[in-house]
Amino acid sequence: MSKDETGRIRSWTLAPSTPAFVPPVGAVDAHCHVFGPMARFPFSPKAKYLPQDAGPDMLFALRDRLGFARNVVVQASCHGTDNAATLDAIARANGMARGVAVVDPAIGDAELDTLHAGGVRGIRFNFLKRLVDDAPKDEFLDVARRIARLGWHVVVYFEADTLEELRPFLAAIPVPLVIDHMGRPDVTQGPDGADMIAFRRLLDSRDDIWFKxxxxxxxxxxxxPYDAFVAAVRPLVEDYPDRALWGTDWPHPNMESRIPDDGGLVDIIRRIAPTAELQRKLLVDNPMRLYWAD
Structure with a gap:
């Protein structure tokens, strides 16, 4: 674990490797975050973790090192519903970033319009109890209805053991869905394990559910080398090629005890998407269709 003198945590490597895999031209890192800088964008008093600064300059330097062209910046839970840091990162990307916000369900339509103008194209609902104190489903559904006019989607983060409980809620969301990290399945069960079968049932329930x-x-x-992950996830990417997205998850919130190498993560892509066509869909066509349709 890496902490600075104030106890703030670093969860990313300072020296990521250069991947051997070269992403296709225009590739999008469709799931990453920024932390602060805290002096400009304070963390939420409800934050469950206090990270060191990991701002846009660091994110864009990593993007270039890894061979990507664009980013989708997902609001980190440590910033709560204040999306200022995410909007700042998008603004500084010169059109090469879009965002996913976390909002108070009582947000007004004018503020939603402001987020849209700032490059936000979706909102995130987090059901991980270790990261959020409550998740008011009825209020979430209300705001999901109100973003439909903007052409946005909803990103949902949950763990596999809560999927059955969430199915009615997910079915009621009236806009496209993106599932973070495939709902955190137990990949050691393999591609035919209970968690992956349950997730496939979700994907088959409607044709506008995407996954990361x-x-x-x-x-x-x-x-x-993440062999269990590759074995479980490759068939999913092959069977749902038009609904798969990929991202680094940099700067890897809450991973301070097991910090990954970002270059190594990029090299996994060619193992879960083994053809040039799959790679292009995963990294270019799909995220561009979802985030840059306009």
Whole structure:
């Protein structure tokens, strides 16, 4: 664990490797975050973790090092519903970033319009109890209805053991859905395990559910070379090629005890998307269709 003198945590490597895999031209890192800088964008008093600064300059330097062209910046839970840091990162990307916000369900339409003008194209609902204190489903559904006019989608983060409980809620969301990290399945069960079968049932329930084939560092307990993750996730990417997204998850919130190498994560792409066509859909066509349709 890496902490500075104030106890703030670093969860990313200071020296990521250069990946051997070269992403296709225009590739999008469709799941990443920024932390602060705290002096300009204070963290939420409800934050469950206090990270060191990981701002846009660091994010864009990593983007270039890894061979990507664009980012989708997802609001980090440590910033609560104040999306200023995310909007700042988008503004500084010169059109090469879009965002996913976290909002108070009581947000007004004018503020939603401001977020849209700032590059936000979706909102995130977090059901991880270790990160959020409550998740008011009825209020979430109300705001989901109100973003439909903007052409946005809803990103949902949950763990596999809560999927059955969430199915009615997910079915009621009237806009496209994106599932973070495939709902955190137990990849050691393999591609035909209970968690992956349940997730496939969700994908088959409607044709506007997307997923992020992300976070081998979180999901594969054996660590590198992430063989269990590859075995479980590759068939999902192959079977749903037009609904898969990929991202680094940099700066890897809450991973300070097991910090991944970002270059190594990029090299996993060619193992879960083994053809040039799959790679292009995963990294270019799908995220561009979802985030840059306008």
């Amino acid at each position: 084939a992300t976070c081998p560092d979180r999901l594969d307990p054996a660590g590198e």
